[in-house]
Amino acid sequence: MAEPTPKQIKDQKLYQQWGLTDSEYDLISEKILQRLPNYTETGLYSVMWSEHCSYKNSKKVLRKMPNKSSRVLAGPGEDAGILDIGDNQAVVFKAESHNHPSAVEPYQGAATGVGGIIRDIFSMGAQPIALLNSLKFGPMNNGHTKHLVNEVVAGIGGYGNCIGLPTVGGEISFEDCYEQNPLVNAMCVGLLNNVDFKPGTASGDNNLIIYVGAKTGRDGIHGATFASDEFTDTKNKQRSAVQVGNPFIEKLLMDACVEIIAKHPNWVLGIQDMGAAGLVSSTAEMASKAGSGLVLNLDKVPQRETEMTAYEMMLSESQERMVLCVKPEFGDEVIRFFKNYELDAVIIGRVTSDKQYKIYHQNILVTDIPVDSLTEDVPEYDRAEKQPARIDQDKDYHFIPEVNSLEETWNKMLRRPNIASKKHFYQTYDSQVKANTLIRPGGDSGVVRIRGTKKAIAMTNDSNSKYVYLDPYVGGQIAVMEAARNIVATGALPIGITDCLNYGNPENPEVFWELDQSVQGIASACEAIDTPVISGNVSLYNEYNDVAIYPSPMVGMVGLLTDIDDLMTSDFKSAGDLIYLFGKTEDDFNGSEIQMEQLGELKGGLRDLDLNRERLHQDLIRRAISQKLVKSVHDVSEGGLAIALSESAFDNHLGFEISTGLTSAQLFSESQSRFLVSVAPEDQFKFEKLIQQNFECLGKVTNEPIFNVKTANEAVMIDGKKAATNWKEAIACSMK
Structure with a gap:
C-alpha cells in the first residue's frame, strides 16, 4: 500500500492520529521546514514531539527540581544520573514508567520496562547491580486486577531473573483509581568506575554510527505516542505499540557493552540505548547534544521482518538495541567484538558537521531535516493551573477513627492489601543472585554491598499517592522524606533521587496544578536533605474515560553506607x-x-511537614546507628505505630510489652518524622542523651510472640502468631 503523500497528510490531517496538533504541524511545515513533511518525517516529529520524549508539557515544572550537589557527575539529559561515592567510583541510577504498555500487555509491558531501564544504566558504562519497582493496581477483589498483577509480577521476574540481576526492593499498592490504568515504574541501579563514563553523544565529522543488538521488527511502533495518550473504552488498546523483550539477548548486550567500555574505552566515543521512539530518538539526541548532523542508511539496519519501510524502522521500539559512535579506524574491531557475543553489529551511518538529519532508504533520500528540530524546537507549553475545589472544601475536615476493639482493628489493618506482606509477589524475584544483597525485599530499603570495599548502596522507592491527592505540595515532601527515612533506617546517608511523575492529562488545569505543586514539594524536601534529582521520567495522560489516577509521583532514592x-x-x-x-x-x-x-474515601487536609525536624531526626538516627546505640530501626509509615511494631516483631517470632499515653486510635496515626527503635538496656542512657527530645520509651521486647499493649484507654493482649498469619497470608488469600 502506498504511503500517503505530504499533501494527503495535510489535507486529511493524518498527523492528528499520531498526536501532533494543528499548530504543531503548522510550525513544522511553515516555519521549520518551509515545506510539507513527507510520511516518514511526519512520523519522526510525531514521536519526538510526544510528551514521552519531549516533556513539552512538563519542562517548565521540571526546572524547579534541584539537580546539583558536590556528588553529581551527570544529571538530567543523560540516559541515567551519576553520583560520586568516593574512591573513583560512582553510583548510576534511573527509574522509568511503563504504564500504558502494562495495561494492554502486562507481561511484555512490565518485562520491557525492566529491559529498558537496565539499558539506560549500562549505556552509561555502568554495571547494573540491582532492580526495584513501584506498582499500583486497582482493588484486589477484581479478577482483572488479579490478572494484571500476576502478569506484571511474572514479567518483572522473568526478565530480571533471566538477565541475572537481583530485585531487592519495591512497593505495591491497590486503589480504585488504578483499575484501568495501572502504574508500573521500574528502577535500576549500577556501579561505575568514574573513568568509564560514556556520554550519549555522536560527535566528530565522519565518525561511524554503529547499530548493535537485536534485529528490528514492527513491535512498539508509536510506543512513545501511545504512552502520551489517554485510555478510553473505544481507543488505545493497540497491542502493536507494545514491545516484545528477550532477556537472553539483553544479557549478551549488557556484558558486551560493559566490557567494551571498560577494556577498549578509546573505541567508543558515545553510546545510547534505543528506548522510546527507537532509532530516531537515540540517533537524533546523540547528534543534537554534540551539535552534529547524521546520515543514516536504513538498508543496513538488521531486520527480522520483510519489506519494512523507513517509517517503520525509524519508529520501531524493538528491544535490546544500542547505538554507538565510533572512530572509523576502530569500526572493524568493534564489529568483530560484538560478533564474538553473537550480536548484530553494523555500520548504519556517519556523523556530519552540517547539523542535518538525513535518512536514505533503497538509495532514496527519505528524510532531510535539521536535527535540532526534533529535539530543541519542540514547543514548550505553559499550561493553565487551577486548584481543585476539594482542597479548600475539605481542608478543615479531620477524620478520627473509631477503635472499639484494639485487637480487632489491629488484625484488620494487618490484612489490608497495602499493609500486608508482599512476599507472595516478591518471592517471584531472585533477590540474591550475584550474592551481594545484604537486605532483601521486605526491609525498609534494599542494600547491596560493593565487592572489594566496605561500602554498600541502599535503595528504595516510595509513593503515597493518597497524601498527594489531599495536598500535592506536602504529599510531594512526604514522598521524599519517607524514602529518606527508609534509607536512614539501614544506616545509610541519602545522596540523590530519581523519580517517575505519574499524572493525568496536563491539559486539565487541575491535573497540571497537582503536578506543579507536588514537584515543588519534592524540590523543597530534596533541598532540605541535599538529595538532587539526577534522573527520572514523566508519565502523563494516565486516565480512563477522562477520569485521572491520583497524582502519583514515585521517588526512587539511593543512599551510601560507607x-x-x-x-x-x-x-x-x-x-x-x-x-x-x-x-x-x-x-x-x-x-x-x-x-x-473505616471511611472508604480520602478526605481532609494534611499537616505541614517540618523539614528541619525531619532532617534532625534522620541525622540523630544515623548517629545512633554509627555509635552502635541501637539494635533495630524501622520507619513508621503506612498503618502507623501498630504496624511498625508488628513488622519488627514478626521476623524473629518475638513479642513486646508496651505502655503508652497514646490512645488506641493514635496507634494507627500516620504522623511523619517517626522511627521505631530497639535499644539494649545498657545503652539506654547514651541513647536518650543523644536523642534528647521527642521520644517515648514504650516498653520492651519479649520472647513470646504476644503483643501486650496498654494505651490511654485500654489494655489488650494480642496473639502475635495469629497477627503474623493475618499479615503473611492476606495477599495470597485475596489472590486465590
Missing part, C-alpha cells in the same frame, strides 16, 4: 531490649490506611 559494619535492619533482635518511639504522634488520619478502612 561501612557495612554499620548496617541496620528493622527486626527486633532479642528479649529485654527497650522499645522507643522517636518522633511526635498527633491525630494524622487524613490520607491514612485507617481512613480508607
